[in-house]
Amino acid sequence: MxxxxxxxxxxxxxxxxxxxxxxxxxxxxxxxxxxxxxxxxxxxxxxxxxxxxxxxxxxxxxxxxxxxxxxxxxxxxxxxxxDAFKDKYKEFMRLEATARVMHVFTPGVPGLLQTEEFARGVLSGAQATAGNTEEVDEQVAARMGRQLLLRRDSASNVRFIIDEYAFRRPAATAKTWDDQLLRIEAVALWPNVVLQVLPFATGVHHLMDGSLTLLWQRDGSAVAYKEGNGGGELIDGAEEVLRHRLSYDRLRDLALPPPDSLAFIRGVLEDHRS
The missing domain is CATH 1.10.260.40 (lambda repressor-like DNA-binding domains)
Structure with missing residues (x-):
């Protein structure tokens, strides 16, 4: 062709x-x-x-x-x-697709780890109407497509820090939540992924009002992307990116180590099933 x-x-x-x-x-x-x-x-x-x-x-x-x-x-x-994403996210998506290293903090289940059914519930939300079904379908398809980044041959090395809050608000149906927890558990074992849980015991922290993603390219350049309150900001100034990297590092030091995080996720799964 x-x-x-x-x-x-x-x-x-x-x-x-x-x-x-x-x-x-x-x-x-x-x-x-x-x-x-x-x-x-x-x-x-x-x-x-x-x-x-x-x-x-x-x-x-x-x-x-x-x-x-x-x-x-x-x-x-x-x-x-x-095209299923708003224009303001396109530059971030372009950089995400070529990133060599990615560090992510989210208060909820990261989009890159969501199952299709869980994503549909998140994207539908309280605003779901009979008239926006196709829009939600498109956003779900686009989100599932983004997840290919984690499984391609040149996949990024990714660290996720997920707030405990994400594990205390289950999906609407038991099966959807079970599948979602199993998905997170499986990805946590992938060789290119490190996953940590930030426990409630940490108390108030400096990223409670949104999510933060740090991206490093093969040429060493880096950007930060902050999202919250319905908007996102792409930051490429070297000093600001460094400030956000140090902010992320402080949060990483407060999070559970990866083995303890995996045990925590399995404990949530066991409690859910019982």
Whole structure:
């Protein structure tokens, strides 16, 4: 396949939609035929081709197999998923995707560790309405796509510090929470991940009002990203980044060591099941 998208001239979603339409027309298929042969709803496929909907990556894998297009659609989907995020996060996401080292503190379960069902509950929230279902679907798909960062061949070395608060507010259903705890436990054992729990016994601390992410690139450059109260700030000044790194280091020293953190998570899981 020689199809490529000029990302400087069109959005990722538009480029993916254009390519989907081109592949279908090249195959001589109508939308109705495609729907019948792939078992996907016709109106759903139409919205994908119009660039109005972001699918799950598995849909693109299915269509790549159907069209015999290698991994073209999957690669374009990875570009398109960025459109599901607001513009102010795009630069952070670009840097996150190329980071060599990542340090994260969150008061809740980090997006990079959330299961699909847990993420859906978080992203739906109290504002969920019948009219925003598609928007939530797109945000969930984009969040799941971000998690590929942890499992690629050149995966970042990542340290998570998670406030105990995250483990004391379970998901709406028992199975969703069970699956989420198992997910965190599993990731904590990955060789490129260090995970620590910040216990309530620590008391009041300086990052209680939001999350903090530090990213280091291969060339040694670093940025900090703070998020809270509905907004985010990307910080690239060397002195400010250093200040936030020292802030993170102080929190790391207060957190449980990784083995104790893993035991804590397993204890929460056992208590939940009992």
């Amino acid at each position: 020689d199809e490529r998208v000029d990302v400087e001239r069109e959005s990722g979603l538009a480029g993916l939609g254009r390519t989907l339409r081109h592949l279908r027309e090249k195959a001589g298929k109508s939308l109705g035929q495609l729907a019948q042969e792939t078992a996907y709803d016709k109106s759903y496929l139409s919205r994908l081709e119009a660039g109005k909907r972001l699918s799950k990556m598995a849909v693109m894998e299915d269509l790549d197999r159907y069209y015999g297009s290698g991994d073209l659609l999957v690669q374009l989907w990875k570009v398109a998923r960025h």
